[in-house]
Amino acid sequence: MAEKPQDKRRRKKTAGEKPNRTILRRTLMLMTVCGVVAFFVLAIKLYQLQIVKHDYYEKQAVEQQTRESSVTAARGTIYDTNGKALAMSASTETVFISPIEMNKYNEDKNLIASNLSEILGVDKDAVLKQMEDTKSWYKTIKRKIEKDVSDKVRQFVKDNKLKSVHLETDSKRYYPNSSLASHIIGFVGADNQGLDGLELQYNKYLEGTNGRIVRLKNAQGTDMLFSDFEDYYDARNGDDITLTVDSTIQFYVEKYLQQAIKDYDIQSGAAAIVMQPKTGAILAMASFGNYDPNNYQAVSQEEQAKLDAITDPAEKQKEQVAAQQLQWRNKALVDTYEPGSVFKIITCATALEEGAVTLNSTFYCGGSMNVLGRTIPLKCWKTTGHGSETLTEAMENSCNVALATIGLKVGAETYYKYVDAFGLREKTGIDLPGESLGLWWDNKTFENPENLSQLAAASFGQTFRITPMQMITAVSAVVNGGNLMKPYVVKQITDADGKVVLANEPTTVRQVISSQTSEEMRSILDAVVNDAKGTGKNAAVPGYRVGGKTGTSTDTVYLQQTGQKKYIVSFLGVAPMDDPQVAILLLLDNPSSKSGIYISGGNMAAPVVGHIMSEVLPYLGIQPVYTDQEKKELDVTVPKLAGKSIDEATEQLESLGLTAKVVGKGDTITDQLPAANAAVAPKSQIVLYAGTEKPSDTVTVPELYGKSFNDAKRALEKLGLFIKSGGTLSESPNAVVSTQSISKSEQVTAGTVVEVTLVDKSILGQY
Known part of the structure; x- marks a missing residue:
């Protein structure tokens, strides 16, 4: 049977649809695969951005949108055993410049460098060098400046309407007693970190934690002053330390140790420790030469004179470091010796x-x-x-x-x-x-x-x-x-x-x-x-x-x-x-x-x-x-006699074991030598002035070394000077003067008291 025309067309159409459907399915499959791949690629990228590199990009975003400034924590105070401050912190300020802002607002760099150099005492060329980093928001010019100096900087900024010169709060370490107990306390560096002594040993307690202020900034990089966003993170000041050390005992130790260095011409330093035997508590510790922790890098005048004489820069630097390390060295703790x-x-x-x-x-x-x-x-x-x-x-x-x-x-x-x-x-x-x-x-x-x-x-x-x-x-x-x-x-x-x-x-x-x-x-x-x-x-x-x-x-x-x-x-x-x-x-x-x-x-x-x-x-x-003998040897405190009659003054002195010499024809004492409250040896002759002015001339202190106490006393009295010994050995026939508080040949006013150290010459040469 013959094929109908419409069937023939349908058959041709169906035959052509099969390849088209195959292509469509393949296309859909390919698109699906590509979509899945793209999704995975995107997922991986998002994972990297949001998870792996989250902190990095968050930091970048915060840095672009905010400005952060530091609030310096004050180091804790170091007290002696009685609550007297030995090391303390005080508020200061740090001056810094922002080269980015300087360029943005086209501010006069030479003007800024010249004035900051003059006000802060810094090198002008060094300031100009800091300005060359045009991508920086922060370049420190000088840290820890006092209020009077920071006020001058602030006035300069105001007068010139500058936006690139800033001040921020800072903290500076002070040692109110200068060199006292310096080897115990130690010192801190420019960054407030302990470098020696207790400042180093207990730095983690003393340093505290700095705070910070975070503000939004606009697209131009300046602060958004009216923004609702501002975070303030309080600084946590350092902990306070109370010592066993007594600053008064420390003073006594350092006073006599320094005098001994002078008296005995000590060449390689000295050290002393005061301890409570029952507890192990240290009441004082000193090492000489010492230093002032307020300016710990400075050496003594004698050492500086030696350094100034060195012409080679490298050698001078080497010797300076050696001199600094020597003065920081705590002989009582670091040096060993044959006892x-x-x-x-x-x-x-x-x-x-x-x-x-x-x-x-x-x-x-x-x-x-x-x-x-x-x-x-x-x-x-x-x-x-x-x-x-x-x-x-x-x-x-x-x-x-x-x-x-x-x-x-x-x-x-x-x-x-x-x-x-x-x-x-x-x-x-x-x-x-x-x-x-x-x-x-x-x-x-x-x-x-x-x-x-x-x-x-x-x-x-x-x-x-x-x-x-x-x-x-x-x-x-x-x-x-x-x-x-x-x-x-x-x-x-x-x-x-x-x-x-x-x-x-x-x-x-x-x-x-x-x-x-x-x-x-x-x-x-x-x-x-x-x-x-x-x-x-x-x-x-x-x-x-x-x-x-x-x-x-x-x-x-x-x-x-x-x-x-x-x-x-x-x-x-x-x-x-x-x-x-x-x-x-x-x-x-x-x-x-x-x-x-x-x-x-x-x-x-x-x-x-x-x-x-x-x-x-x-x-x-x-x-x-006191024994009866010790009572006889004790130094006597001279009373105030001005305004008393001659008889009253003489009687009071005699009751103290002193004698009187009256100068002048008045009836009332107008002045005296030595001054009231001076301690002198017993049997000393006190000079009383009755209507006559006491002399103001100076006299030369004589050499007393090797003299007996009485011979030294007479030598001083001839010059209008007085003697004291602390009441030790003054009556001993073997006692001779070993040292004197005022050196021979020094010029002093009449009435000055010279303290002598007496030693028993019978033990000379004994260890």
Whole structure:
């Protein structure tokens, strides 16, 4: 049957639709695949933008839309034990420029640089150099400027309608007492970070956390002043620190230490520590030369003069850094030294505790002794010998032979056990940075019978090195009942709300000796100072029982390096001996023979400790108990006599053990020499003026060194000057003037009081 035409057309159409449908399906499939791929690509990109790089793009957006400025946190205040500020922060301002704004507003760069240079005292070219970074919003010109200077900058900005010069709040560290306790406190750098001392040790407590202000800015980059968006994040100021250190005691220590450096021509500095033996609390610590933490990079005038003489810039820079590091060095904590005879305290306590000796033991000193392992005899400082002596007398005489004998009796193994027990081969753990470790022979050296000479020498403080902090900590254990205490300088730390965040309490490391041995040692050290034969008698203080031990040692390291001898003289004093409240270790490094005074701890260091004790003990409220002889020697405070009749004034002076000389023909006293409240020696003659003006001429202070007290008194009185001695040794026939508070040849006005240090010449040459 023939095919119909319409069927033929339908068949052709159907045949053509099959390829078209295939293409359509393929196209749809391809589009779907591409869509899925595109979706995944977009999803991955969004993931990267929103998740992986979220923080980055958020930061970029915030930086483009906001401006952030810092609010500097104030460092915490450092107080002494009585609440007196030793380090504090005050508000200042920092000047910075914005080169972007400077270019945008076409501000006069030369005008800005010239004026900022003049107002701030900065280099103009340096300011212009800062302006070259035209993409920067912030270039610091000067930090920590005072209010009077910032006001000038602010006025300059206002007068010239500047938009590129800004000020922001800052904080500056102040040390109101200048160099006082500088080695304890330390200092901070330009970024307010602690660099030394407590500022470094407790920086995480002191520094606080800076705050910030975040504001919106417009498309031109300037602040949107009327925007509702402004976030202020408060600064959290640092915590406050209260010390065990007493600034008054610190002042006394530094005053007398500085005077000793002058009196004895000390070449290599000095150090002193004042400790409470029962607690380990540090009441004062000083090291000379010292520095002012307000300007910690400046060196002394003497050092600066040496630096100015150096022409090579590199060499000058090297020497300047060395000079700075030397003045920042805390000798009391960082330097090691051979303690010399002060160490005999440890040897004696060890022997008593072990029963190797008793208070009744006797020794014989012929001036030297033979020790196994030593080719030449071990010598005592007194080459003729001390003869027969008890244990107490051996310590009074500071006899090397007796103490070496005692050390050998104890034996190497036991001796080293006590060296460790007293903490002398480990750091004390004091809360200050930079503490050094001593240098000791190892145990095997002492245990070798052929090396007994090392043990013998160590028994009187030679052939090893320790720090002054180790020495005073160990001796405090000897006198406080036998307990080794951990030294500390921080009493507590409090936050801004007054909440205590850290508190230090006395910490007993271990008991080293018994209370009985400690009591026996106190009686021995008492005798060293207060017995007529004691080498420490120059440290005696009227009304108080001061005990202690002298020390003189040769710096063997210096000798090996230079071939020259250098001495370190020291004294460790304790008071009162029945109930020790204060221990003081003072050492003078390399006194000069030019001072004219025999170099020894008894002649140089002991009198200085005595002077310090004479101020510290009354300050602590410890009442003196005077003997009848001491009462006769005490200095007398001159009363105010102006306005009194001659008879009244004369009678009052006589009641005080003073005499009067009247100048003038009036009936009433109009003036006097010396002035009221001056302390003078007993039996001094006070000059009273009755209607006649007192002289204003100056006189030349005479040389008093080596004179007896009475001869020195007469020499001063001839010139209208007065003398005082602190009441020590003034009646002793062996006492001679060692130092005077006003140097010979100085010009002073009539009525000036010269304080002298008296030493007992019978112990010259004794250690």
